[in-house]
Amino acid sequence: MKRIIITISILLSGILSFAQTGSPFIHDPSSIVECDGKYYTFGTGGGGLISEDGWNWHGGAVRPGGGAAPDAIKIGDRYLVIYGTTGGGMGGGHASKIMTMWNKTLDPESPDFAYSEPVMVLESLVDEDFNAIDPGVLIGPDGRMWLTAGTYFGHIRQVEIDPATGRRVEGNEAIDVGRNMEASTMMYRDGWYYLLGTHGTCCDGVNSTYNIVVGRSRNPKGPFIDNVGRSMIQGGGKSVITTEGRLVGPGHFGRYVEEEGVEKMSFHWEADMDRSGRSVLGIRPLLWKDGWPVAGEAFREGTYEIQSVRSGYALELEVDFVRAPGAMRGLGRSSDGQTDVILEEQKLEDVIGTWPEGVIEVRNGYYMARPWQRWTVIPVPEAGGYLGGPYYKILIAGTERALAANGKAEVEAVPQFTGADEQLWRIDQLTDGTFRIMPKAIPGHDEPYALISLGDCSPTLAPFDFKSDNSKWDFKFFSPVE
Amino acid sequence: MTKFVIIRTLITSSMHYFPKLVLTLLLSVFVSFTGSAQKKSAKVDVAEALKGYFTPVTTPSATPDAEGFIRRWMILEPISKPNSTNRVFTDSYTRENLSVEYFPNQLTVIPRDGDKVKVTMEYQPPVDLTARRPVGGGQNEPKFVKATLTWHALDSDHFFVKLFRFATGLDKDRYGVIFWTVTVINCDEDIENVRLSIGSNKAARWWVNGEELLLLAGDRHMGVDSAVSDRITLKKGRNILRGVTMNGPGMSEFCARFIDDHGNPVTNYTITCN
Numbered sequence: 001m002k003r004i005i006i007t008i009s010i011l012l013s014g015i016l017s018f019a020q021t022g023s024p025f026i027h028d029p030s031s032i033v034e035c036d037g038k039y040y041t042f043g044t045g046g047g048g049l050i051s052e053d054g055w056n057w058h059g060g061a062v063r064p065g066g067g068a069a070p071d072a073i074k075i076g077d078r079y080l081v082i083y084g085t086t087g088g089g090m091g092g093g094h095a096s097k098i099m100t101m102w103n104k105t106l107d108p109e110s111p112d113f114a115y116s117e118p119v120m121v122l123e124s125l126v127d128e129d130f131n132a133i134d135p136g137v138l139i140g141p142d143g144r145m146w147l148t149a150g151t152y153f154g155h156i157r158q159v160e161i162d163p164a165t166g167r168r169v170e171g172n173e174a175i176d177v178g179r180n181m182e183a184s185t186m187m188y189r190d191g192w193y194y195l196l197g198t199h200g201t202c203c204d205g206v207n208s209t210y211n212i213v214v215g216r217s218r219n220p221k222g223p224f225i226d227n228v229g230r231s232m233i234q235g236g237g238k239s240v241i242t243t244e245g246r247l248v249g250p251g252h253f254g255r256y257v258e259e260e261g262v263e264k265m266s267f268h269w270e271a272d273m274d275r276s277g278r279s280v281l282g283i284r285p286l287l288w289k290d291g292w293p294v295a296g297e298a299f300r301e302g303t304y305e306i307q308s309v310r311s312g313y314a315l316e317l318e319v320d321f322v323r324a325p326g327a328m329r330g331l332g333r334s335s336d337g338q339t340d341v342i343l344e345e346q347k348l349e350d351v352i353g354t355w356p357e358g359v360i361e362v363r364n365g366y367y368m369a370r371p372w373q374r375w376t377v378i379p380v381p382e383a384g385g386y387l388g389g390p391y392y393k394i395l396i397a398g399t400e401r402a403l404a405a406n407g408k409a410e411v412e413a414v415p416q417f418t419g420a421d422e423q424l425w426r427i428d429q430l431t432d433g434t435f436r437i438m439p440k441a442i443p444g445h446d447e448p449y450a451l452i453s454l455g456d457c458s459p460t461l462a463p464f465d466f467k468s469d470n471s472k473w474d475f476k477f478f479s480p481v482e
Numbered sequence: 483m484t485k486f487v488i489i490r491t492l493i494t495s496s497m498h499y500f501p502k503l504v505l506t507l508l509l510s511v512f513v514s515f516t517g518s519a520q521k522k523s524a525k526v527d528v529a530e531a532l533k534g535y536f537t538p539v540t541t542p543s544a545t546p547d548a549e550g551f552i553r554r555w556m557i558l559e560p561i562s563k564p565n566s567t568n569r570v571f572t573d574s575y576t577r578e579n580l581s582v583e584y585f586p587n588q589l590t591v592i593p594r595d596g597d598k599v600k601v602t603m604e605y606q607p608p609v610d611l612t613a614r615r616p617v618g619g620g621q622n623e624p625k626f627v628k629a630t631l632t633w634h635a636l637d638s639d640h641f642f643v644k645l646f647r648f649a650t651g652l653d654k655d656r657y658g659v660i661f662w663t664v665t666v667i668n669c670d671e672d673i674e675n676v677r678l679s680i681g682s683n684k685a686a687r688w689w690v691n692g693e694e695l696l697l698l699a700g701d702r703h704m705g706v707d708s709a710v711s712d713r714i715t716l717k718k719g720r721n722i723l724r725g726v727t728m729n730g731p732g733m734s735e736f737c738a739r740f741i742d743d744h745g746n747p748v749t750n751y752t753i754t755c756n
Contacts, residue, residue: 320572455710462743
């Protein structure tokens with residue numbers, strides 16, 4: 001029974017950290033674009049979502065033109081929105097157009113909000129092996145802009161767009177770069193161009209088999225090859241993300257780079273089984289492994305060691321080391337006939353009486369899985385969030401003692417979690433799979449400092465630097481929250 | 483004076499290490515020199531004794547090295563505090579035992595080379611270097627002895643300060659000892675948002691201008707930037723950096739520097755002994 005309760009608890013808590021909150025209902029979302037401190041994404045059928053913090057989403061974004069599966073990109077101080085004029089015509093014709101239009105802002109309340117007249121950059125005829133919907137765009141490192149579009153009905157087709165005008169580059173000839181997918185888009189990183197698409201079936205609720213795949217090329221025009229040598233035009237594709245538990249059918253990849261080392265991928269889940277099977281916005285950390293993009297996992301509540309990548313030391317309370325029973329045995333004796341005995345791990349009640357009652361400093365120390373090193377990380381949904389995640393409280397397991405920022409821009413453990421902003425923590429998985437930990441606020445400070453190991457034993461709050469392991473942490477699972 | 487330091491040291495702290503005949507010979511050699519020759523000879527002896535690890539200070543001031551490490555220190559000969567194991571160095575033990583007043587004004591004194599300190603400290607027998615593990619320490623009723631210890635002005639030959647070799651070089655107790663160290667940081671202007679960075683083998687406490695910045699507990703080893711303080715301001719003029727390090731058996735050493743919020747060394751100051 002206890003196991004059942006724990007399992008249910010994990011599932012319920014997972015809801016908080018898996019999907020966006022508010023009303024994140026959308027299908028075929030565009031890449032997320034930031035405008036004047038708010039996040040926007042546009043979907044099929046017109047309109048889209050807005051979020052003030054990147055975690056709580058609601059309707060209200062405005063996109064005329066209807067049709068399907070738009071994309072959006074900021075170029076200079078303007079926004080280019082791209083969309084297909086039809087929905088794909090599964091059982092009929094496949095004539096459609098890809099249109100682009102500009103806006104000075106994405107905020108429909110702004111006096112500057114006004115779309116330019118849409119212009120066509122690509123089209124499909126009624127009965128050719130191409131379907132001009134699902135556009136995605138990339139501006140490469142050389143400033144050239146590429147647009148891909150298409151569905152299972154034929155090829156994924158690529159054209160070049162003039163980023164100054166949003167129109168097709170004059171004389172550009174469309175080429176075919178993929179097959180057996182839809183919801184394509186491109187991205188660039190470290191000398192590689194990536195073509196992403198979605199395999200599987202969409203629009204079938206909890207039975208949708210959508211999943212996101214990728215191939216790569218040194219040339220923006222391909223051929224894009226997957227991890228086993230298949231071209232995307234041969235139907236290849238390396239997996240980026242698939243169905244996860246009660247979240248079904250990820251599709252329509254979009255990349256959002258916050259800063260070096262902090263990237264997110266947006267998409268939709270075809271069905272969120274905890275929200276009536278509706279299609280919802282998904283946001284995950286975007287990781288890079290061996291030159292390939294991989295979806296990071298949603299951070300799950302639990303009790304963890306919080307380990308500094310710099311040193312391997314664990315974040316801990318600055319309290320006396322309490323020795324556990326169990327002297328060294330067996331030195332030089334491979335067979336002494338003794339029966340194995342299971343040793344008890346040290347428990348909170350074994351040590352908590354030695355701790356001060358007030359604020360306790362924190363430091364990093366050798367990880368011994370001891371009570372002063374076990375941190376329970378729990379989302380605090382009512383505290384809002386950031387792009388892709390809620391704020392968390394970080395407590396010494398079994399207590400309300402909370403990790404907190406203080407007015408000296410240092411960290412400490414206060415006796416009682418109160419919900420104050422300095423006790424709330426943002427946890428971002430970085431592109432290398434490690435984590436950045438940042439307080440929501442630091443009393444008296446405006447700097448966006450992160451938890452840093454400036455010394456092996458000395459956590460502090462200081463500027464984040466992805467190039468330094470001082471800035472990175474790992475969470476080593478210890479136990480579920482009880 | 484320095485000769486006197488050597489003689490006093492031999493007499494007061496290490497007599498038990500030497501056969502009386504050797505000690506008599508040493509004394510007769512020293513007292514046969516003239517005053518200046520005695521000073522020169524004694525200084526050479528100190529330099530020789532610490533060769534490879536320390537050089538007696540000969541210049542008015544020094545600068546941190548290229549990586550910001552502070553190499554110029556006043557170091558007091560070790561105070562015996564026998565511990566047969568390093569397991570004892572919890573936070574509480576470290577704070578309690580490094581809060582004891584071992585000599586007057588230990589948290590404020592800015593000593594000069596050759597200054598003497600009278601202490602009462604726990605006697606420990608000579609170390610048996612053929613033994614695999616430390617012997618003694620705490621099994622019997624402690625026996626306390628009076629001793630006069632000397633401050634030495636030294637430049638470390640390395641980024642670290644090898645306290646262990648300071649002790650063995652001067653033929654002092656090598657294990658289960660406490661080392662007091664002081665240096666002066668001279669700044670042309672306020673330097674804000676710097677952090678004291680210490681690597682320490684073993685337990686220690688560190689202060690700048692009388693404010694305790696670090697307490698280092700545990701059976702720890704010396705690594706660069708092992709422990710880093712909160713942000714402080716090094717004020718224009720003199721800043722007193724003081725540390726006390728306590729070890730049981732094994733090596734004892736530390737390294738110290740100031741770093742900024744990005745971990746870069748701070749080097750725009752000079753270092754003097756007093």
